[in-house]
Amino acid sequence: MARKKIIAGNWKMNMTPSEAVSLVETLKPLVVNDEVDVVFCVPAIDIIPAMEAAKGTNINIGAENMYFEEKGAYTGEISPLMLKDAGVQYVIIGHSERREYFAETDETVNKKVLKAFEHGLTPIICCGESLTQREQGITLDWIRQQIKIAFLNVTADQAKTAVIAYEPIWAIGTGKVATTEQAEEVCAAIRVCIGEIYDQATADAIRIQYGGSVSASSAPELFAQPNIDGGLVGGASLKPDFGKIVNYK
Numbered sequence: 001m002a003r004k005k006i007i008a009g010n011w012k013m014n015m016t017p018s019e020a021v022s023l024v025e026t027l028k029p030l031v032v033n034d035e036v037d038v039v040f041c042v043p044a045i046d047i048i049p050a051m052e053a054a055k056g057t058n059i060n061i062g063a064e065n066m067y068f069e070e071k072g073a074y075t076g077e078i079s080p081l082m083l084k085d086a087g088v089q090y091v092i093i094g095h096s097e098r099r100e101y102f103a104e105t106d107e108t109v110n111k112k113v114l115k116a117f118e119h120g121l122t123p124i125i126c127c128g129e130s131l132t133q134r135e136q137g138i139t140l141d142w143i144r145q146q147i148k149i150a151f152l153n154v155t156a157d158q159a160k161t162a163v164i165a166y167e168p169i170w171a172i173g174t175g176k177v178a179t180t181e182q183a184e185e186v187c188a189a190i191r192v193c194i195g196e197i198y199d200q201a202t203a204d205a206i207r208i209q210y211g212g213s214v215s216a217s218s219a220p221e222l223f224a225q226p227n228i229d230g231g232l233v234g235g236a237s238l239k240p241d242f243g244k245i246v247n248y249k
Ligand code: 13P
Pocket: 010, 095, 167, 171, 172, 173, 174, 175, 211, 212, 213, 214, 232, 233, 234, 235, 236
């Protein structure tokens, strides 16, 4: 069965709650497309108002992060129970900005992935290499390691429902989109890696996105690749252009 594409916006630390409502209102009519899953991953404080504004539409409101405990003395963190109760399905885990600025590691990513699955949330698991790593020729080794650790103790049934976002760090927010060949090469290697950890059925089912300076002009070619099942979009998800990305065909 063909994999359904999933096109997600990552709003990062943008949009106050009232701005979030206006943005959802603006994008609502532009992102209609039943052939793809459309997700807006928004700051925690925007989840509830954005969810209200998106009611009755095809927009799924997701989260940008969560902690790996249910509750307790973890000031400032957001629990999977809070996300579930708010009606969230998708949560980004291990974005490179979380790894760089908030000390997340492959190990904490794995804990969060396991916790997300335990609570019926769908993780969008991020991986990606730095420019130095690409230049050193270790991209595929690095990505394989990130994937193997992220999926430790995750069952095949869980893995089948996961989303992986391949985001080369050098392409994030830089306007330097990876070439279609570079993006497809790594996404294909990720699928092979999932096949090695699990089996072909799991590799065939898991959805793998590309992220990093995706725009209305680069989306059609990227999303047409056999191993690219959609995108994780930063800057362009805050603009009407996101409608063109969702309707890339
Ligand atoms: P940009 O699309 O702004 O490059 O951001 C990509 C990203 O980090 C999405 O998670």
